[in-house]
Amino acid sequence: MSRRANAATLVVALLLALPAGCMSRIAPHDPTIAAGLADLQTSHARFFDGLQLSTGTPEGAWECHRHWYEETRAAIAVLQVRAASHGRKDDPTAKAIDLLAKSVDELEQAHAEGFSAGEIPVLRTLFDSQLRMLIQLEDAKKRPGIAEVSL
């Protein structure tokens, strides 16, 4: 095979490979999503701190936290719209935010039925995991590597 033919083969191979690199499934880093997730993490921490102290008392009842659920759902809806605006089908960030919304629905349903104190640390860990990992993913998007990911 001539030098020219070799080069042509390489050009075709690289041109075929290029779209895979350019059309990543991952949406770019979005400061609005990053800030929104950080706010949700703070809000959840405060919510579970309060529940840890108030579960079993009238202050721990769902009615006293109804506004928190409304605000949280609204905040997540903003993130869902923002994530969808990047137009990446199967974007992990968008899918994970959808799962967070479903988790909040389940949490509210359980809260309306009444919590026991032993459940709060379990729920806290689950929501903390979701939000922390989403924040790590958003953070990884703006950095050249993930070696700095804090463990």
Added chain:
Amino acid sequence: MTAASSAFDVQALGSEMIAAARTALADRAPALEALAEMELRRLAGVLAEIGGLLAKGRIEKKRARGLIEIHRFTTRSVLLSLEGIGLLAADQAMKAVMRVAGAVLNRVVGFKVL
């Protein structure tokens, strides 16, 4: 050595591309693996806690099912985030490989293709 390989060293280019990918992934793969292991161990611990609450009669079956549903959403969410971080690492490796291949290709054809 064949005429083709002397004109265009595909073997050497392949080795350079592999080395570039390896370098790009070197630090990231172990960090991603450690992160995945830590998160999945934590989720396994939570599942054990839910089982413990149910076994001790502190929650009913219906509530246990609700907690497991949130656990299921969380596991999927964590795996999606890990997948995303992995895809970012793959994108970086891809760029490194394309840089190497592009440099060789541009030299061979005599103008900037990539």
